[in-house]
Amino acid sequence: MAIYSVAAPEEGYAGGANNTESQGGVMKIGIVGLGLIGGSLAIDLRSQGHTILGMSRRAETCEQAIARQIVHEASPDPKLVASADLIFLCTPLAALQDSVQQLVPHLATTAILTDVGSVKQPIVQQLAPLWPNFVGGHPMAGTAESGLDAALSGLFVDRPYVLTPTESTPAHALATVAEVVRSLRCRLYQCAPAEHDRAVAWISHLPVMVSASLIAACLSEPEAAVLELAQHLASSGFRDTSRVGGGNPELGVMMARYNQAALLNTLHAYRNQLDGLIQQIEQANWAALDQALMRTQAERPKFVEPQ
């Protein structure tokens, strides 16, 4: 597997039409799904001088996107966005296949599609046969908010953005998507779809299940007064460890559904590690526990500090 991290361009990320000269060229870019990610892509790409065509099932969202000058034009009709050179598919995972099937009859043969789904192997397997000029992608950016109202400029700056081409992905399609994505000043990575899914299982999907289990375990305390006291005493340690387990259930189910095999693999590995700690504590093997915690202390910075 090759992983490329492509450095952001040196020039400042200013927004505004005056920085279009640093881009390879002005394009018609379509955005299907005008939520947080689609809207934020539209804002940044419009500021670079591209023509932005939006599509949302809801006419009201299309009107809002035009009124806020997030897109130049928008319509629930797939014909508008299908006239673009490059189209970002920003609908939920379950709606991607339908979106592509709606677009295909209206696309120019040179049109390039890319998605922003958080799982890649099943999506690439589903969409690539429908449209050869397809490049899987995953911008790893977000806020606690969702929807067009939450869309903002600069959302992708310094955030990872993974592209997952396969052997059959056309080189020019990959190059075009990479160039546009790089202009967002994200940290661009490239790997195979399955590798992406294994990596995000570890650092994104497993933490949700680990964290949800913590909340569920606390709720199993049989004595109401102890549970109540625990609720009063919980502070930053519990807050942080439980945060993603208290998040959007739909997203959690979707991760498990689309990334089932990779997630189960990480869950079994996690259970082995947990059982190791339990055994050390049961056996009062404090030296081994100390070693284990020294290792996690030493290794964590490799995940959470800039590399």
Place this chain on the structure above:
Amino acid sequence: MAIYSVAAPEEGYAGGANNTESQGGVMKIGIVGLGLIGGSLAIDLRSQGHTILGMSRRAETCEQAIARQIVHEASPDPKLVASADLIFLCTPLAALQDSVQQLVPHLATTAILTDVGSVKQPIVQQLAPLWPNFVGGHPMAGTAESGLDAALSGLFVDRPYVLTPTESTPAHALATVAEVVRSLRCRLYQCAPAEHDRAVAWISHLPVMVSASLIAACLSEPEAAVLELAQHLASSGFRDTSRVGGGNPELGVMMARYNQAALLNTLHAYRNQLDGLIQQIEQANWAALDQALMRTQAERPKFVEPQ
């Protein structure tokens, strides 16, 4: 079990000698162990007009505490601090018994001792027989830093502070400690030592093991390139869920050592919950997974929002 949450006084927490009139009376207060907690207690209690006597094994720390006007006097000799009316024991758990044994020969019979250890049942069992006027306590405040340099004013404001009297704790000793602690404007709770230990096992000690297991599990990924990609892609979800598992190993071992039974109880309950989620994902029982995640989403605010 009785849990009392005592509201903070209405008057402002200003520091400075002019607010001593809101206190029950000026005392000589001893602080054994001049680290983050001991130093911060000294700063706040001195600002209320109490006379603060410090003790640290290290003469250099005593000098610093005097130079920074954190304490009025300080000495490595237990005789100085033993002359106080009320003594906060702020040494690590393992040093508490020695500290009390050093003090006892020099204490006035009316002197009151209280500790700040994060586990209560073994500490109360150890110390109460050495000095009847003892009240177990646990201020749940801290920063990422430690040591006297990190000590600061207002550390305990709005933080939980648990007192754990037993049937043999003298009522006047409890009342005195509660009054002084309340003046820190913390949220004061009172419960039995065992209940405290069960509650903190859920919200403080279990999260450390859950979080450390997450880091350890990621490190078990066999393919180096996938691990490297995971390290690059990790963001706020992984950062938060792994934070306490990447903390001080000594503290983690100490929690496990002193709160072994309660921690193991929570670990087994946690494993049951985890196994439930694994089974739902293995069986593709998405409706059950959705219900489980809806429950954790609904219940988390009871732990992390002001009550």
